[in-house]
Amino acid sequence: MLSIHKLSKTYANGAHALEAIDLSLQPGAITAIVGGSGCGKSTLLRLIAGLDQASEGTIRMGRDLIREPHPDIGIIFQEPRLLPWLTVADNVGFGLRGRPAEEREALVANILAQIGLGGYAARWPRELSGGQQQRVAIARALVANPKALLLDEPFSALDMVTRQGLHQQLLALWSARKPTILMVTHDVDEAVLLADRIIVMKPNPGRIATVIDNPQARPRDRLASGFERAQREVIAALDRTMRGGEAAPVEAVGGWW
């Protein structure tokens, strides 16, 4: 599936964003990445999405080497990034260019119904709330059934109630389609609720500090003892990355919560 080998990235300005990342994702699993800001989480996702070039190392999707956007890898950003001149249906259909119109319409209608936006097909993006827009972005990324889906803090701009609704919808879409999911979040609760595996990163340069398995049964219960235990484990690991003795600049360690 997705496998990453000795991946490093140094930006043109000298910022050493990632150093020797090794990571391999199980097909159909959900993996979450947590870590302070500036530890290279977005950089990692952008490299996997083929939007930036690695300095060293390789990313493979199956047998394909990733150097540019790959048809089997979708990405959702922190902002919905809908095209304002397209209706909701056309925005979702944007991910299906080249398919016959009938097939496209059927797939779009189907996924819009699944995310509860069946009645919104003809609306303009500006007529939707932030949460609805992000749902459209999720539909756009998933409508073509990519094998892998990357999400970079997709819900962090939303209020808690909206966020929890979106967690359930993402899980529903995931269990129907089973894409491999790699999501960045700064919300430990979100990571423990959604992910099978939680990767804790540390900065300067960005590396993997710890990998925590989270084998709880689904649907997950926030009040279950296993849930709380996993949460505490992640928080402790995050704390260690910050007290790790590295001379991390204040900005880099500030406020993962």
Add this chain to the structure above:
Amino acid sequence: MTDMTDTSRPGRAFAGLAKRPARLTVPAPRLLLGLAAPAALLVLWELLIRFGVVTGRLTPPPSKIFATIGALASSGELATHVAATLARVGLGFAIGAAAGTLAGAVAGATPFLRRLLDPTLQALRAIPSIAWVPLFILWLGIFEASKIALIAVGVFFPVYLGVMGAILSIDRKTLEVGRVFRLSRVETVRRILLPAVLPSWIVSLRSGLGLGFMFVVAAEFMGASEGLGYLLVDGQQLGKPDQILAAIIVFALLGKLCDALLVGAAKPFLRWQDTAAASL
């Protein structure tokens, strides 16, 4: 003020408040409201002359101006002048807008060509366009070509700047969406660049059109035997203020009409926009 004394029934004052905006908007269509001030001015003007407060020799009353427009219209003269002016504006606008769009697109999309072309164009833009008139007459003669060239130059610059600026300000994040979905270059232009640039392009065309009407007057001042600008000059030379004012009014109507046509043509493509005013 709403009557606030009746507090016996809760919600009463609130209901009164809620109704008020409706009362303001229903009986006063915007068009009529917009016409009220000029109409009042015209009536006042007419009355001042009727009652002999002013002579109106140099400021003919509205009735006389409209009579002049009527006479010009019924003799067929007006149609000739309007057609001549519209043909010049239309052709000059088409040439200037096409060239401005092309140059703006090229300069916006390719940094090399921008660095090559933009300084020169900016320098040329700093020249008051009317200053070209003698040169254009020398080069292109006194007839149509020099007039159309002047109008085209006037239209060119706002369109060039508008298109280039619009391309330069396209959001990188939006372009990235195109990359994620692996759009080809041509598809990126068609599906992202063009729609993103369209609103600014329309705005720049509108200012170009406005300048086109400004420059057609200058062009027709420099020797024309027909056109609304000719009517202005002729009215001045023959001492006919009513004809001058008639030409000015026709200019205003024509300009407004062409602008409205442009906006109307663009409207279906801009419904997605989230602008404060419904009109562009």
